[in-house]
Amino acid sequence: xxxxxxxxxxxxxxxxxxxxxxxxxxxxxxxxxxxxxxxxxxxxxxxxxxxxxxxxxxxxxxxxxxxxxxxxxxxxxxxxxxxxxxxxxxxxxxxxxxxxxxxxxxxxxxxxxxxxxxxxxxxxxxxxxxxxxxxxxxxxxxxxxxxxxxxxxxxxxxxxxxxxxxxxxxxxxxxxxxxxxxxxxxxxxxxxxxxxxxxxxxxxxxxxxxxxxxxxxxxxxxxxxxxxxxxxxxxxxxxxxxxxxxxxxxxxxxxxxxxxxxxxxxxxxxxxxxxxxxxxxxxxxxxxxxxxxxxxxxxxxxxxxxxxxxxxxxxxxxxxxxxxxxxxxxxxxxxxxxxxxxxxxxxxxxxxxxxxxxxxxxxxxxxxxxxxxxxxxxxxxxxxxxxxxxxxxxxxxxxxxxxxxxxxxxxxxxxxxxxxx
Amino acid sequence: xxxxxxxxxxxxxxxxxxxxxxxxxxxxxxxxxxxxxxxxxxxxxxxxxxxxxxxxxxxxxxxxxxxxxxxxxxxxxxxxxxxxxxxxxxxxxxxxxxxxxxxxxxxxxxxxxxxxxxxxxxxxxxxxxxxxxxxxxxxxxxxxxxxxxxxxxxxxxxxxxxxxxxxxxxxxxxxxxxxxxxxxxxxxxxxxxxxxxxxxxxxxxxxxxxxxxxxxxxxxxxxxxxxxxxxxxxxxxxxxxxxxxxxxxxxxxxxxxx
Numbered sequence: 001x002x003x004x005x006x007x008x009x010x011x012x013x014x015x016x017x018x019x020x021x022x023x024x025x026x027x028x029x030x031x032x033x034x035x036x037x038x039x040x041x042x043x044x045x046x047x048x049x050x051x052x053x054x055x056x057x058x059x060x061x062x063x064x065x066x067x068x069x070x071x072x073x074x075x076x077x078x079x080x081x082x083x084x085x086x087x088x089x090x091x092x093x094x095x096x097x098x099x100x101x102x103x104x105x106x107x108x109x110x111x112x113x114x115x116x117x118x119x120x121x122x123x124x125x126x127x128x129x130x131x132x133x134x135x136x137x138x139x140x141x142x143x144x145x146x147x148x149x150x151x152x153x154x155x156x157x158x159x160x161x162x163x164x165x166x167x168x169x170x171x172x173x174x175x176x177x178x179x180x181x182x183x184x185x186x187x188x189x190x191x192x193x194x195x196x197x198x199x200x201x202x203x204x205x206x207x208x209x210x211x212x213x214x215x216x217x218x219x220x221x222x223x224x225x226x227x228x229x230x231x232x233x234x235x236x237x238x239x240x241x242x243x244x245x246x247x248x249x250x251x252x253x254x255x256x257x258x259x260x261x262x263x264x265x266x267x268x269x270x271x272x273x274x275x276x277x278x279x280x281x282x283x284x285x286x287x288x289x290x291x292x293x294x295x296x297x298x299x300x301x302x303x304x305x306x307x308x309x310x311x312x313x314x315x316x317x318x319x320x321x322x323x324x325x326x327x328x329x330x331x332x333x334x335x336x337x338x339x340x341x342x343x344x345x346x347x348x349x350x351x352x353x354x355x356x357x358x359x360x361x362x363x364x365x366x367x368x369x370x371x372x373x374x375x376x377x378x379x380x381x382x383x384x385x386x387x388x389x390x391x392x393x394x395x396x397x398x399x400x401x402x403x404x405x406x407x408x409x410x411x412x413x414x415x416x417x418x419x420x421x
Numbered sequence: 422x423x424x425x426x427x428x429x430x431x432x433x434x435x436x437x438x439x440x441x442x443x444x445x446x447x448x449x450x451x452x453x454x455x456x457x458x459x460x461x462x463x464x465x466x467x468x469x470x471x472x473x474x475x476x477x478x479x480x481x482x483x484x485x486x487x488x489x490x491x492x493x494x495x496x497x498x499x500x501x502x503x504x505x506x507x508x509x510x511x512x513x514x515x516x517x518x519x520x521x522x523x524x525x526x527x528x529x530x531x532x533x534x535x536x537x538x539x540x541x542x543x544x545x546x547x548x549x550x551x552x553x554x555x556x557x558x559x560x561x562x563x564x565x566x567x568x569x570x571x572x573x574x575x576x577x578x579x580x581x582x583x584x585x586x587x588x589x590x591x592x593x594x595x596x597x598x599x600x601x602x603x604x605x606x607x608x609x610x611x612x613x614x615x616x617x618x619x620x621x622x623x624x625x626x627x628x629x630x631x632x633x634x635x636x637x638x639x640x641x642x643x644x645x646x647x648x649x650x651x652x653x654x655x656x657x658x659x660x661x662x663x664x665x666x667x668x669x670x671x672x673x674x675x676x677x678x679x
Contacts, residue, residue, distance in 0.1 A: 049630035053583045053639040062634050097666050099631055102474065102656045110665040129668065 025051070026058055033061065038068035042099065043134060070096050070103065073137070077109065086117040090124030095137050309363055309371035309384045317379040318397040322409035325397065330404035338364075341410040343386025347394055354401040361406070363394060383413050447515055449522025450478030452658070453508075457530030457558075458498065459491025463645030467527065470647035474655020478523065483508055485535050495558065498534040499594030500541065508539035516547045524549040525658045529645060530586075530602070533557035534593035540568035548573040551658045554601070555579050555644045558587060562598030564609040569619040574661055575669075577654070580605040581628035583639025602641070608674060623670045624663075626653070 029044030042065040048058035077092035090113045096106040114121045127133045326339030328349045338348045350360040350372075358375040366387055373382060382394045391413035398407040452471060454464050464482040471480055485504035486494045515524055526549050528536030533554040540552070551574045569576060580602055587600040598607075605625050609616060628639045632653065636646025643649075657664050 046630045049633050053628075053630070053633065059633045059638070062631065066631075066634060094665060097664075098629070100652070101631075101664070101666065102652045107656070107665065111662060114665070125665075128666070129673075 026055075026061065029058070029061055029065075033065055038065040039072040040138070041065045042069035043138065066099050070099050073099070074106065076137075077106070081109075086113055086120035087123045089113065090117075090121045091127060091133055091137055094124055094128055094133060098133075309373075309382050311373060311376065311380055311382050313377060313380050315379055317381045317393075317395045318409070320395070320409075320411060320414075322395070322397075322411045325407060325409040327405060327407045329406070332403040332405050335405060339408055341392075341394070343388055343390060343392065345384060345386050345392065345394065345410065347408050349404065349406055352399055352401045352404045352406065357399050357401060359396060359399050359406050361396070361408075446479065447518040448479065449515070449519040449524055450476070451515065451522070452476060452478060452480045452525040452527055453483050453512070454480060455483050455485060455508075455526070455528040455532030455536050457491075457532050457556075458486060458494030460486070461491075461642070463529055463642075466645050466647040467529075467650050470650025471655050471658075473647065474651035474659070476525075476655050476659050478525075483511070483532075485532065491531075495531045495590060495593055496595060498531040498558070499596075500538040502535055502538065505535055505538040505542055508535065509542040512539065512549060513544055513547050516549070523551075525551045525553070527553040527555065527654075528557065529555040530641065531558045531593045533602075534559045537563065537565065537568045540571045543571045545570075547571060550574045550661075552576040553578075553654055553658065555654075556581070556584060556587065556602035556641050558590065558593040558600045558602055560592035560596035560598035561601040561604050561607050562609075563592075563596060563601070563606070565606065565623060566609065566616050566619055569622050572622050575622050575624050575657070575663070575667075577624050577626050577657060578602075578606055579626045579628070579644060581637075581639040581644075583628060584641045586641035606670060608670065617671060621669045621671045624667045625670055625673065626667075 025044050025048040029041045029048065032038075032044060033041035042062060045058045045061035045065060048055055049062060052058070073092045073095045077089045077096065080086070080089035080092060090110060093106040093110045093113070096103050097110070100106075110121065113124075124133070127136055324341055326341070326347075327335050328337055328339045328347065329335035330337060330349045330351065338346050340346045344366040346364045348362045348364065350362060352359045353375070356375075356377065358377050360372075360374045361376065361382075362369050363371045363373070363382060363384060365384065370384065371382065373380075376382075376396050378396055378399050380396045382396075384392055384394060386392050393411050393413045395409045395411065396406060397409050400406070454467050456462050456464060462482070464480070468480040468482075483504075485498075485502065485508070487497075512524065512526070515522075526536050526540070528534075534557070536552065536554070537557075537559055540549070548571050550572075552568075552572050554577065557578055565576070578601055582603065584600075584603050587603040590600070592598055592600045605627060606623060608620060612620075628637065632649060633639070635648040635652045637644050637649040637653075657667070
């Protein structure tokens with residue numbers, strides 16, 4: 001009898017421990033989900049389902065985070081493809097398929113990889129067979145976490161500054177020293193833990209069928225005659241961790257001075273010029289901006305996570321049809337400084353530069369700043385999601401530097417099309 | 422008299438229509454689905470899932486159950502079941518009418534036992550393209566060598582340790598060994614070169630937590646959810662190319678040294 005009681009008690013203890021472990025895993029997953037790391041959250045939820053196969057909450061969590069997690073891994077796959085790292089690309093695509101087994105783009109990409117880079121694809125499969133795929137990729141994803149900076153918000157809520165609370169330096173005149181042309185563009189989106197992506201139809205192709213003869217495996221690499229600003233020796237800077245990037249690097253306009261190559265790329269929470277140099281754009285003598293006070297974090301409710309705004313450069317972007325166009329100016333009083341679009345979106349001009357011709361803008365959604373973009377050339381398209389969940393593009397159509405005036409237009413995102421009714 | 426004149430042709434047409442309806446169409450691509458034992462029918466969700474997943478052919482339901490209940494059906498789902506020959510005959514005729522058309526057989530639970538037995542009874546030169554065994558109650562020790570000879574592509578077999586029904590029953594037809602839907606198929610012994618080659622077509626589909634998102638939480642009944650069929654099964658039977666995540670049982674044995 002005593003042994004039976006002992007056995008029952010032990011069984012109950014084991015069950016309780018398992019349940020506690022499961023709920024702990026779910027809590028951790030929820031935390032990751034709220035903090036904008038759906039790819040990590042998905043794996044936690046999956047672990048919870050593995051422990052309790054009919055845990056409705058964890059299954060629901062998986063469903064919620066599956067889409068963003070797929071986009072995250074696909075973004076890494078695109079980066080790896082760009083870098084010519086076929087093994088990692090194959091691993092990332094396998095990860096996508098583990099989440100969404102019928103994902104057509106990853107299926108296609110993997111089959112192409114298996115045909116064109118069989119050894120690398122086999123290496124990825126070996127990791128899958130050995131059961132180390134998730135571990136390896138998560139380790140990689142961890143190493144690819146963005147570097148936090150004084151300017152960069154640590155959480156989505158921190159970054160969702162209300163319009164009136166925007167730091168004063170946003171409109172301050174530029175630094176007297178000319179901006180280093182070799183510095184990467186800085187974009188300060190909020191919720192920036194997922195990679196920026198280019199979901200054009202061929203964006204997921206791992207490799208062209210006929211690679212260039214001189215670079216057979218790396219056809220998308222920038223041409224050697226173009227400067228590579230990340231390798232500028234004059235200004236040592238903290239090496240940013242690898243960030244997923246869209247497939248196509250920004251093309252450069254031939255008539256201009258060497259531009260910053262990452263024009264079309266969103267480098268979420270990248271170390272900014274200000275943060276690196278320890279200076280601000282504020283004029284000498286102006287009061288320093290108040291450091292942000294650690295207040296109660298505002299957390300966006302679950303299920304309402306929006307993708308990060310991302311930028312691409314498209315030579316024909318400014319010539320399309322727009323739902324609305326607006327001219328805004330920093331110096332010319334006849335134009336407003338902020339363009340208000342439908343769907344709660346608005347754009348504010350911060351600055352323009354003449355050589356090279358570019359502009360700094362901030363994008364707001366419902367009065368909250370969702371992204372701050374610097375050094376955007378004309379024809380830059382900022383992809384955003386408006387308050388109704390529609391994917392839109394804000395296109396920088398024209399820049400007139402003498403009076404710091406720009407023309408911006410709003411349109412449905414051509415990459416995604418119109419939402420289903 | 423008038424009534425008779427009207428009724429006779431009408432009945433004649435009706436009889437012809439019934440007979441024509443009884444003769445199943447012979448077009449491909451075609452999937453033939455065999456339900457499990459008893460009265461439960463999963464063909465609706467399976468059909469919906471296959472269609473949503475891009476399978477562009479017709480999906481037939483092959484009825485084999487009696488009205489005597491699930492236990493009776495489960496125990497009689499053996500090689501000697503009369504419907505195994507009927508299914509083999511149907512597949513042979515379908516293949517004769519469509520030498521290159523895609524034919525897929527899907528068996529659920531005890532229906533998988535009927536399916537495997539029918540494959541074993543097919544004429545030597547007749548092959549189907551793919552076979553899917555959903556939560557099969559066939560014994561895990563069943564030698565699939567003969568059945569695999571009649572599979573041109575792959576034979577997918579799901580398994581789940583969370584199946585709540587199979588642990589409580591013996592394998593279909595009281596064959597020795599645990600049901601394959603619980604533990605997966607085992608390699609036969611001794612293995613000849615031909616057996617090894619044939620077993621390369623056997624692809625296990627063990628339950629994964631991600632499948633819970635698509636409705637299959639590892640349970641016996643939920644495997645026929647249309648989302649799971651759409652996302653996991655349809656892409657595998659709609660093409661001849663192997664799915665990148667799949668490994669044959671032989672490949673897995675080689676990797677893990679089991």
